[in-house]
Amino acid sequence: MVRALEKYIRPGVKATPFCPGCGHGILMGLILRAIDDLKMDMKKMLFVSGIGCAAWIPSPHYNGDTLHTLHGRALAFATGAKLYNPDLCVMVVSGDGDLSSIGGNHLIHAARRNIDLKVICANNMIYGMTGGQVASTTPRGSKTSTTGEGNPFRPFDLCKLVEGAGATYVARFSVTQPVSLIDSIKKAILHVGFSFIEVLSPCPTQFGRRNRLDRPDEMMKDLIQRCILEQEAEGLTEEEKAEKIITGEFLS
């Protein structure tokens, strides 16, 4: 299987740039599996990313056109490319801080326009590359290098945000749900309109070690326990729900 995906990796790429235990490498592979299942022509695929760890998922590793842009601006660059050449299949892969914090305005406007962009937001709930500062997606109470006492503010619900702004395919899955996630990425690719998938991806280096999840496997187990489907959440109390992360397709 891994050999079968080699053709999607740019010649000259030698190693993954991610930390041990990072979920982004898993996501990198799952996107390629979805592309492989659909037999997409990589020559017509453009991958746009911003700045941060997740922005390195496509750039320069994927063997299509890759555009590694500025912090927060991936969607604006992607909008220009897609509008001028609608034949391109344009996928934006970037992080939570990049897409929803510094790039939040572009996110809601791209969703509002419902331009045919496939957005995969790798959410590790923290600024990983810069040393673990609080993000707009950090859960309330979580410790980061800038919230030693715990984050006092509530995080964005990214799926609700983009749905409210006008996105037409919205889903959330974790890298611990690979089968559902591959399926969802395939749907996003085939969907015509603004597609958004929030992918929960563990960051043991910056998030885990400050929040009693020191080891990569502990972070993975935590995600497996907390990520439940919408229907599973139905019988739970509000308190129980607060501990969980609701995953699934919310709009398709």
Added chain:
Amino acid sequence: MPFRWVKSPFPKGTYYFSGNEAAAEGAIAAGCRFYAGYPITPSSELMERIAVRLKEVGGVFIQMEDEIASISATIGASWAGAKAMTATSGPGFSLMQESIGYAAFTETPCVIVDVQRAGPCTGQATKVGSGDIMQAKWGSHGDYQVIALSPWSSQEMYDLTLRAFNLSEQYRVPAMVMADEAVGHLRETIRVAPRVEVWDRKKKKGGAPFDIEGEDGVPPMAAFGEGERLSVTGSTHDAYGFRKTDDPEVHARLVGRINQKILNHKRSIIETEDYLLEDAEVALIAYGFTARTSLYAVKRLRKEGQKIGMLRLKTLWPFSDERVAEVGKKVKRIMVPEMNLGQVAGEVKRCVVCDVISLSQTNGEVIGPELLIETLKKI
């Protein structure tokens, strides 16, 4: 040759255009087929006209959520193969600076028309200024080059916007048209020639998109979707676009090249015009709308017997060091009138040894001939 003559999309003839409208027509004539922008006084008429014109010629227009998005979409469209532009004024130009640095570093052709108004900050939105000249050159962090042109008429809003596209395509660099409110809102007759000279970016299958190819130091540039599997990044990169963020040689080489490819072609990029300079003892060095009133003042004082002339800068960046130095050797004194606190006067002083007087006016009004004549009579 990389340039070609094409039939003007606007029929040959004379037209009555505002500067902003003329700039939109110049862009269309150059082959501009993508515009992303955000409304801002005093540049909005350009966007309004090009929105209509792009629809007529089968191009793409989009109004974005802010100026950062506008320039970013412009760069994205350029890599998708478009001749692309945006236009703005001071506050928007400030917002665009990071992306302008991206365009310079990734060698992305794009055109930015800045219809300058009285700053700093929101300043006087409907009033004139030329306070963005240094920002055009130094606005983004790091060392890079851009090309900046300075129109003084509706005709030149057409001609220089067209030229900005050509230079941008030829050298793979952001090119700016540093207009001002007075030129943008000026209404006058322009002449459209039957044919226009148009440059297109070089293409070469399999060519390294970020290293020297050929004598001009400008590498070929493919578009997304052409099968070249481009890797474009604003991080330091090698000839094929691989990030090299800790290699000192690659960084020094790339920064050196994006600067030298412009500086080595200064002679073909820079345009200046001489007015009555042959026997002049005093020279005005002017640009933009100010050059119009300066020329009037020069002619008036000539009639009174003063040996005075004018050098007009049609290109602001790269700066006309050599021509300014030549003028400086021939005259006793130079005066630089401008609607800022001496941004170009400082550059002139760097190039000459004679006296340089900076005549600044930053009250949101154009510099009238009376002030010029009065000041010139005193010196």
